[in-house]
Structure formats: structure tokens, C-alpha cells
Amino acid sequence: MLGTGELRAHLVEARLAGTIATMREKSLGRYRLFAARDPRVLLGLDPERDWPLGEVLRLMGQKCGVVVDPAHTSGPDVIDPDRTIAALDRFADRIGAAAGRRAPVLLGTGHPHRLLEFYAALADALSAAGCPVLTPAYGSCVDIATRFGVRTRVLDYVRGVALMRETGVRGAPGLGGVHTHSPLPVRTALGAAAAAGGPLPALVIGDHGWVCGAGQLGIEAIGLADTDDPALFVGQAEGRVAEVVPLDDAARTASYRPLIRYVLNRAYLSC
Numbered sequence: 001m002l003g004t005g006e007l008r009a010h011l012v013e014a015r016l017a018g019t020i021a022t023m024r025e026k027s028l029g030r031y032r033l034f035a036a037r038d039p040r041v042l043l044g045l046d047p048e049r050d051w052p053l054g055e056v057l058r059l060m061g062q063k064c065g066v067v068v069d070p071a072h073t074s075g076p077d078v079i080d081p082d083r084t085i086a087a088l089d090r091f092a093d094r095i096g097a098a099a100g101r102r103a104p105v106l107l108g109t110g111h112p113h114r115l116l117e118f119y120a121a122l123a124d125a126l127s128a129a130g131c132p133v134l135t136p137a138y139g140s141c142v143d144i145a146t147r148f149g150v151r152t153r154v155l156d157y158v159r160g161v162a163l164m165r166e167t168g169v170r171g172a173p174g175l176g177g178v179h180t181h182s183p184l185p186v187r188t189a190l191g192a193a194a195a196a197g198g199p200l201p202a203l204v205i206g207d208h209g210w211v212c213g214a215g216q217l218g219i220e221a222i223g224l225a226d227t228d229d230p231a232l233f234v235g236q237a238e239g240r241v242a243e244v245v246p247l248d249d250a251a252r253t254a255s256y257r258p259l260i261r262y263v264l265n266r267a268y269l270s271c
Contacts, residue, residue: 044183044213096267108162110208112177123160137192183213
């Protein structure tokens with residue numbers, strides 16, 4: 001079993017925590033947009049109250065360990081690895097609890113090129129434990145606003161994990177998967193599940209709009225988030241998102257493999 005010390009060392013070495021690749025300028029820009037309630041960074045969350053820039057920054061300091069001084073405006077962002085590990089423990093505990101009651105689960109990612117393997121391993125383990133891994137709205141088209149205008153994407157599932165593809169693209173796992181922050185995919189999936197008479201997921205696992213969109217609808221949602229995605233942490237602070245693990249969400253796929261082992265061991269789901 002991967003120990004906490006080993007995990008901490010890996011997080012820092014792989015730059016999943018500690019000094020990460022996400023730039024401070026990008027994070028601050030997202031915090032300003034969130035304070036202005038720009039839907040591009042709300043990710044499907046409807047905050048219960050106003051979140052001025054200063055409060056967003058303080059929250060991100062509390063949850064992630066970013067520098068809270070607003071005068072610090074450039075350079076790589078930072079995440080406290082101990083906060084990552086503590087959140088990862090709670091994340092794993094919720095997965096273990098879902099497995100224990102054989103709850104139906106839905107997994108989805110807006111980072112298919114980076115995080116698909118991480119979520120797929122969780123889907124495999126949960127399925128083996130008797131949890132129905134749901135795949136509602138497979139093949140549905142979803143119109144999503146992008147920086148290039150509205151584009152039609154297709155909801156697909158790879159090893160039980162939902163992702164969005166360019167229309168007409170098929171192939172190897174992850175091929176054609178697109179990066180998205182939109183909550184529309186999870187709303188489409190949940191709407192299709194409800195229309196079919198269920199089951200609905202008792203737990204949604206993912207990132208970006210998958211977590212915020214599900215949490216906003218009252219479904220237990222847990223996931224991963226970078227320092228430039230304040231919506232998940234605000235959702236957690238307001239009680240809509242159950243757990244968020246702060247880490248760099250765009251590192252190499254192999255960097256997340258030790259986290260898979262750690263989570264599955266903690267959740268008592270290892271083979």
C-alpha cells in the first residue's frame with residue numbers, strides 16, 4: 001500500500017501539488033470572472049450569495065493553500081500537498097461508502113485526455129463491488145458553447161466514464177474526447193435517466209461541470225479541481241458539493257496512477 005509520505009513525495013515530484021503548472025494569472029482571472037458570476041466559470045453552480053474576489057481568494061487559500069495576498073499576481077500557482085491528501089482521504093471514504101451500499105454511480109470528465117484512466121479505474125472497482133455504473137443518454141447530442149461558438153458534441157462512455165466527443169469521431173479510448181467545463185452533459189445524462197424511470201445516481205464522480213451540475217441538482221457529487229476552478233470549492237463551501245480534491249488536473253496521465261492505488265486501498269476496493 002502506498003503510504004502517506006510516499007504519496008506526498010509523489011504529488012510534489014509530479015507537480016500535482018506543491019508548485020504546479022497552473023499559472024497565478026489564470027487563476028486570478030477565473031476568480032474575477034466567478035465574482036462577476038460569469039457562466040463560463042460557474043460550471044453549473046448557482047451560488048447562494050455573492051462571492052467578491054477577496055472572499056474567493058481567501059476560500060481558495062483555505063481549501064488549496066494558494067497565496068491569499070492579492071498583490072501576488074504572477075508565477076506558478078501552489079497547492080498544499082497535505083490538503084490534497086486530506087481531501088483525497090475523504091474522497092476515498094465516500095467512494096468506499098457508496099461501494100458498501102452498492103449505490104448506483106455516474107462518472108464523467110471534462111479532461112478525457114488526462115483523467116480518463118483515473119475515473120475508469122474507479123468505475124471498474126465500483127462495478128466489481130456491485131455498484132451499477134450508469135451510462136444514461138449514450139450517443140446524445142449536446143450543443144455546448146465554446147470559444148469558437150456553439151458546437152455540437154456527442155455524449156459517449158469509455159469504460160463506464162462519460163466524456164464528450166466531436167461529432168462523428170470514434171476510435172480508441174479517449175480519441176476525439178474534448179475538454180469541457182459545461183454542466184450540460186451531466187444535465188443531459190440525469191434528464192435521460194429520470195425520463196427512463198431511473199435509476200438515478202446516488203453519487204456522481206468527476207470534475208468541472210459534472211460535479212457542479214450534479215451538486216446543484218442535489219445529488220452527492222465529489223471530484224478533482226485545479227486552482228483555476230473556484231466553482232467546485234464554492235459549491236463545497238455552500239454545501240452543494242460533497243468533496244473536492246485540490247490538485248493539478250491537467251498533468252500527464254501516468255501521474256495519477258499512484259492516486260488510483262491510494263484511493264482504492266483507502267476505500268477497501270483493491271483487488
